[in-house]
Amino acid sequence: MEFKVSKELIAELEKHIAEKNDKELAVLMNDMHHADIAEILDELDFEDATYIFKVLDSDQTAEILLELEDDLRENILSRLSPKEIAEELDELDTNDAADIIAELSQEIKAEVINELMDVEHAKDIVDLLRYDENSAGGLMGKELVKVNENWNVLTCVKEMRIQAENVSRVHSIYVVDDENRLKGRLSLKDLLTTSTKTQISDIYIRKLNFVNVDTDDVEVARIMQKYDLEAIPVVDELGRLVGRITIDDIVDVIKEEADKDYQMAAGITQDIETNDSIVELIRARLPWLLIGFVIEIIASFVLKDNERAFEKYTTLIIFVPLLSATAGNIGVQASAIVVQGLANGTLKEFSSNYFSKEITVSMVSGTIISLLLLVYHSLMYQQYLVGFAISISMIVVILFAATLGTLVPLFLHKNKIDPAIATGPFITTSNDVFGIMLYFWVAKLILGF
Template sequence: LESDDAADVLGVLSDEKTEEVISHLDDVDHASDIVDLLQYKEGTAGSIMAKELVKVQENWTVSTTVREMRKQAENVENIYTIYVTDENDLLLGRLSLRRLLNTAVKTQISDIYKPGLEVVKTYTDVETVANKMKKYDFVAMPVVDEIGRLVGRITIDDVVDVITEEAEKDYQLASGISQNVDYSDNVWMLTRARLPWLLLGLLGGIFGAQIIGLYEADLRLYPEMAFFIPLIAAMGGNVGVQSSAIIVQGLASESFLSLEIFPKLKKEFMVALVNGLVCSIIILGYNLIFSESMNMSITVSIALLCVILFAGLFGTFIPLVLNKYKIDPALATGPFITTVNDILGLLIYFAIGRMMYA
């Protein structure tokens, strides 16, 4: 096994078992690499990198380089890139294999390598690593320590695993599952992961019932308002989930040129305004045909427009704020946004209804 795969296997074992396995390894250098990888914090570049790579020194000649590469290549399954360092292992750049093979044997590497290279630090978050590799179409990314020494590399297969895990995590958070669980987990684990958000939804339902109770007198006088409570709540929740999902996706892929909140709120306001006007006109036309109350028709249309505007802005604002304070913005999708927009949507609906019927 390569060092990163071996570290992943040993990472799930107890400390005693890990020490026992490492003590039985014959290759001392390989064992040292594995122990080194186990020291890095989970979720960082250091925790997923592999120690196996091909590196050459700038002061070597082509003939020395080829000889040393043959030795190093024995332990590397896929080379991808030849890294160039100085005598202290400080990463300087990369070397083209084609240029190496077409250069005179006494030429020094310093004369033919390409300086400068995108790198990540050992403490860099794995999501940032994945986004960088996607942005630059890398199949391998060098990892350096705090002072720029080459300590490993991350290959595309490791990044694919990270992307899959993060996508599953975000999907579960958006679905109201607070922990990373699988259907094969026991009942207690599944319940513990799902119950918190269900309780939040229950609490939101209670608040919604209390709001309806506050306007009980209005509903007795104008019972037709009750017909559109599900519509208002559903539309607010749907719009909030849509806007938050787009923001979370943009934050996850780092596709935003800027993280300033106001420009995004302005853009979402325009989108919500257009969508709100279209939906409000449609529901106004419906009520004018099937309802005898003009007040009812206008109330529902205005309330729907206001709810869509608010839900769109709220669904944009919350993920951006959470991201600013280093909290996973995926928490803002799904049950949280839906519940809050349901409650506030009802308040807006009844407040506008009271003004219209007054």
């Protein structure tokens, strides 16, 4: 059953905190998962959350740190000494420890690193800090199991036992040469069913997926998703094995990318959270609103230039909102599918086959909508030529919206701009202006006003 924070639990915790009853607090939270404890701490005020954090053991609180909201983690860390922070980091994998250290000030960062008990652990963390956080190097951990291709099976097993002590989960056994260059991977089944005198070079699997330290994190996620990998090795510029990325790290990348795309599609220009300040929220949301405002002003001029048409054919103005909404929906649908294809790798560049398919779908959809509109207009107003003009205009505008929704994300992607920006206000506001212009242009050709 999924854990949920209750008012009764919060009240009980606050009671123990007020009474300084550390023993009861520890007993109450001893069997809880670290993610559940983090959820509880996020519900408490900073003082109470920090109090509970200091009551718990470092092997428990280290994992909790990773699950906390950014502002609470920052607040708790600010109340810990460099030695206390180092004790937490000694319990974490190198990549998780590096992520937390990266959030500290330069002064505190140096003090914390000096306080780390395990020198090798400290060296690995420092090494990870030099990589961009959005690269494979910034995602990887140093904990892995590797064997030399020149060892035999017996030596390999002995060395693996030593290495596995520092690895929480062994997803793969990697094979390297004397220069630490990645050569392949070792099957556990082959290792267990082969003579102890057999050379590793005779049984290891040479074909495996890997990424470079500079590979973008989103690309790493795409590769792991495509090949259904639980972990992937990372090599440097010389092909040397320097770390591995596990699926739990990639889940975070996928979530962050999805959040960013969702916000961008909604016209939000930067990453925000519900607990951000009013100023930050306004700064993220106002730019697209202003752009939309300007574009809609332009659309109003188009309407003004066709005032005479409204006087003669009054129903033209009635269907402008319907036209804008339909074109906007068609454009957003088309762009959303393209952006999805670019994200999961099923669409890498312009495809005439896909473009033809999208235009066909839009043509059929537009024809059905236009026929319904023609029937409705004819029954309601008995102005058959005007109804015909509006219906034909609808088809033209829908085809334009589909074309724009398909090509714009591809153009943005080709020019290294996040195509998710094309799935929201960009498409809808563009369709408003160009759609209305096309609407009156087609109507004018048919009605001659």
